Amino acid sequence: MAEISGAIDSPAPAVHREQVEGACPRCGAHELRAYPVLSEGGWFQAVKCDRCLMSVRRTPWALLGPVQLTSTGLELE
Amino acid sequence: MTDDVAAVQRLRDLDDEAFGLRYGADRFTVSVLANRLQYVVEHMCSGLLTNAFSLILRDWYDFAATVSGPPGEGYPMSSVSNSLAVFFGTMADGLRNTVEEFGPDELAPGDLLICNDPYRTGTHVNDVLFIRPVFHEGRLAAFVSLRAHQLDMGGVVPAGFSATKRDVYETGLVLAPQLLYRNDKPVRSTFNLIFDNARFGALLLPDIKTIHQNLKLGERLITESIERYGLPAFLGAIRYRCDVSAESMADALGTVPDGVYEGEEHIDCDGADDSVEYRVQVRISKVGRDIEIDLSGTSPQARTSINASVLDTKTAVGMALKLLLDPSTPFTSGTYRPVDIVLPPGTVASAVPPDGAVFLFWEGSGPVLLAIFRALASALGERAVAGDFGSLSIHNANGMLPNGMPWVTTAQCGGEHGPWGATRHGDADNYSVPYLANNLDPATEAIESDVPVVVLRKEYTADTAGAGTHRGGAAVLKDTLWLAPAEHWSSPLHTKRSSGFGVHGGRSGAAGAVWLFGKDACDVGGEGRLLGTEDAVYANAVPVAGVLDPETHVRDLEHGRYFYFASTPHWRTEPGAIFRYLTNGGGGWGDPRERDPEAVRRDVRDGYVTIEGAAHHYGVVVTGDPETDPEGVRIDADATARLRSVEGNVR
Numbered sequence: 200m201a202e203i204s205g206a207i208d209s210p211a212p213a214v215h216r217e218q219v220e221g222a223c224p225r226c227g228a229h230e231l232r233a234y235p236v237l238s239e240g241g242w243f244q245a246v247k248c249d250r251c252l253m254s255v256r257r258t259p260w261a262l263l264g265p266v267q268l269t270s271t272g273l274e275l276e
Numbered sequence: 277m278t279d280d281v282a283a284v285q286r287l288r289d290l291d292d293e294a295f296g297l298r299y300g301a302d303r304f305t306v307s308v309l310a311n312r313l314q315y316v317v318e319h320m321c322s323g324l325l326t327n328a329f330s331l332i333l334r335d336w337y338d339f340a341a342t343v344s345g346p347p348g349e350g351y352p353m354s355s356v357s358n359s360l361a362v363f364f365g366t367m368a369d370g371l372r373n374t375v376e377e378f379g380p381d382e383l384a385p386g387d388l389l390i391c392n393d394p395y396r397t398g399t400h401v402n403d404v405l406f407i408r409p410v411f412h413e414g415r416l417a418a419f420v421s422l423r424a425h426q427l428d429m430g431g432v433v434p435a436g437f438s439a440t441k442r443d444v445y446e447t448g449l450v451l452a453p454q455l456l457y458r459n460d461k462p463v464r465s466t467f468n469l470i471f472d473n474a475r476f477g478a479l480l481l482p483d484i485k486t487i488h489q490n491l492k493l494g495e496r497l498i499t500e501s502i503e504r505y506g507l508p509a510f511l512g513a514i515r516y517r518c519d520v521s522a523e524s525m526a527d528a529l530g531t532v533p534d535g536v537y538e539g540e541e542h543i544d545c546d547g548a549d550d551s552v553e554y555r556v557q558v559r560i561s562k563v564g565r566d567i568e569i570d571l572s573g574t575s576p577q578a579r580t581s582i583n584a585s586v587l588d589t590k591t592a593v594g595m596a597l598k599l600l601l602d603p604s605t606p607f608t609s610g611t612y613r614p615v616d617i618v619l620p621p622g623t624v625a626s627a628v629p630p631d632g633a634v635f636l637f638w639e640g641s642g643p644v645l646l647a648i649f650r651a652l653a654s655a656l657g658e659r660a661v662a663g664d665f666g667s668l669s670i671h672n673a674n675g676m677l678p679n680g681m682p683w684v685t686t687a688q689c690g691g692e693h694g695p696w697g698a699t700r701h702g703d704a705d706n707y708s709v710p711y712l713a714n715n716l717d718p719a720t721e722a723i724e725s726d727v728p729v730v731v732l733r734k735e736y737t738a739d740t741a742g743a744g745t746h747r748g749g750a751a752v753l754k755d756t757l758w759l760a761p762a763e764h765w766s767s768p769l770h771t772k773r774s775s776g777f778g779v780h781g782g783r784s785g786a787a788g789a790v791w792l793f794g795k796d797a798c799d800v801g802g803e804g805r806l807l808g809t810e811d812a813v814y815a816n817a818v819p820v821a822g823v824l825d826p827e828t829h830v831r832d833l834e835h836g837r838y839f840y841f842a843s844t845p846h847w848r849t850e851p852g853a854i855f856r857y858l859t860n861g862g863g864g865w866g867d868p869r870e871r872d873p874e875a876v877r878r879d880v881r882d883g884y885v886t887i888e889g890a891a892h893h894y895g896v897v898v899t900g901d902p903e904t905d906p907e908g909v910r911i912d913a914d915a916t917a918r919l920r921s922v923e924g925n926v927r
């Protein structure tokens with residue numbers, strides 16, 4: 200996570216919302232976006248309607264979501 | 277939205293058959309078991325509270341207990357203790373992360389699993405999460421857990437509470453998921469790892485044994501319930517409690533006008549230098565019974581240990597919504613069902629290792645709660661809640677007695693207790709822990725028996741409370757006289773701006789400060805008097821933190837200059853030194869001109885408001901002398917009416 204350490208002069212971090220094709224089944228808006236969320240049960244990769252907040256899809260993500268531990272990537276065998 | 281709300285199947289509308297199918301037993305049995313789950317966590321906590329040796333467990337109640345369901349159910353956390361919110365808020369996820377990493381299939385009856393990594397489980401390394409699996413007929417049925425603050429976990433500062441630690445290597449020992457007991461026998465390698473790295477081992481060891489015993493108690497109580505009512509009913513009760521929380525939160529969200537709301541809150545600076553003021557930003561989208569809270573735009577993580585981790589921020593979001601909207605239903609993991617948090621990694625509210633040091637995590641997550649309070653204030657109107665004292669301004673000190681005995685004090689002698697903000701229901705409390713906590717206040721006698729210190733003052737300060745129809749809480753002033761040489765870490769992190777913002781027309785509370793006085797400032801023993809509170813005493817004081825007049829060192833938020841709390845990273849004092857902490861004041865609710873003049877008179881009599889403050893902030897003219905004749909102070913009704921009738925007279 201070298202890009203984060205000592206990054207005090209860099210812009211504030213932000214979550215990118217990727218545009219997704221399709222219409223919201225609840226309100227019909229063509230404003231679907233994909234981004235990770237933290238909620239009941241932990242982290243999910245979600246596709247949500249930007250207008251009515253409906254989750255069109257939710258897939259459980261990594262246990263710690265975007266957080267990489269100091270020991271992440273440790274290969275022992 | 278209306279259609280959706282109508283389509284929601286309400287728990288109370290389930291008929292007996294549908295209820296039984298969903299929860300594995302009838303409504304009555306499930307309710308009894310749901311209450312039993314609450315009894316279990318309270319019973320485990322009572323056992324630890326009454327047997328702990330460590331001051332922070334015994335006198336602060338710095339621990340929490342929970343019950344969670346098994347992996348197959350998604351680890352639902354059904355019950356939390358009536359204690360520290362910053363702990364139990366992290367425990368559903370912390371437990372799942374710990375068990376999943378260790379491997380649920382690796383667990384066996386008689387195990388005690390631990391983890392203390394803030395990035396896996398929230399809070400800080402001293403707060404070890406102790407997890408006990410509960411088995412039924414050879415299969416995992418539940419978990420009981422206790423998260424309890426250990427007085428030390430290694431690292432560069434004894435007892436740990438410091439804003440100046442720079443990375444994960446300085447904050448203390450990180451324990452990845454591992455067994456502390458197997459088959460109820462201690463795992464020596466784990467004990468060695470802790471006790472070869474942590475100070476004050478003589479206090480830690482009996483408390484860890486007590487924690488083990490209380491988790492066994494919780495396990496036994498749950499096993500009894502499962503054997504009596506059956507596993508389906510027990511798991512049904514866990515699900516039911518979580519569903520009740522989820523429904524209750526969604527109902528509460530439904531009462532908030534749809535819209536997008538933004539709020540921000542600040543942290544003075546970190547422990548590296550005072551060049552950066554940190555900002556927590558929230559953007560809240562609320563539609564129907566759903567809410568999304570996006571922290572994009574929050575400052576990059578701080579260079580020292582004032583950061584919060586992801587799970588601390590999740591806790592702050594949940595607590596903010598509970599306190600504002602849904603305070604009467606128990607908190608469970610289901611509270612978050614209608615809530616999505618959008619949180620980029622590497623902010624001051626979502627720090628990542630190894631450089632995003634986390635220790636004073638509440639200083640990073642408390643602003644998340646206050647930013648949500650600010651963001652929703654206009655939407656909530658009269659339901660808005662004003663800000664509290666904002667920072668724990670925690671004081672951490674240690675030294676050695678002449679007989680060679682080391683001593684330590686933590687969270688006893690700083691600004692740890694202070695005022696809340698006012699609500700539509702009435703004036704605010706003046707003396708509590710911050711909104712995100714829920715603890716005891718250590719007794720002065722206990723502090724003075726353990727530590728070479730005398731608590732000289734613990735009192736309210738006039739004209740610091742945010743004015744309003746309902747008054748905010750008054751700032752707390754605390755003086756401590758140190759009897760032995762000591763080194764101190766002082767961490768007031770919210771003095772540049774008032775944290776106690778007013779709502780619904782209420783005014784903000786005053787900003788606090790911290791000063792250090794040498795032994796010449798006041799000969800308490802010889803002269804038999806306390807250090808005064810008049811402005812003149814501050815000129816010779818060393819400013820520790822606050823926005824102060826550069827010459828007089830008196831608080832002056834408008835024209836003063838900021839004195840940096842870590843200009844001296846840790847303070848070394850000789851006997852006779854006095855620390856003075858003044859917390860921030862709590863915010864007021866409603867227009868101060870609407871406050872009942874009789875309530876203002878009482879405030880003058882009781883020392884919350886001066887006669888000048890009554891006229892200035894409330895437009896109420898009070899006569900008499902509250903110092904010499906408190907019961908003799910009176911309202912001048914005519915003068916009050918004249919003063920209140922002119923717009924701009926009340927500020």
Ligand SMILES: [Zn+2]
Binds near residue numbers: 223248251
């Ligand atoms: Zn939609």
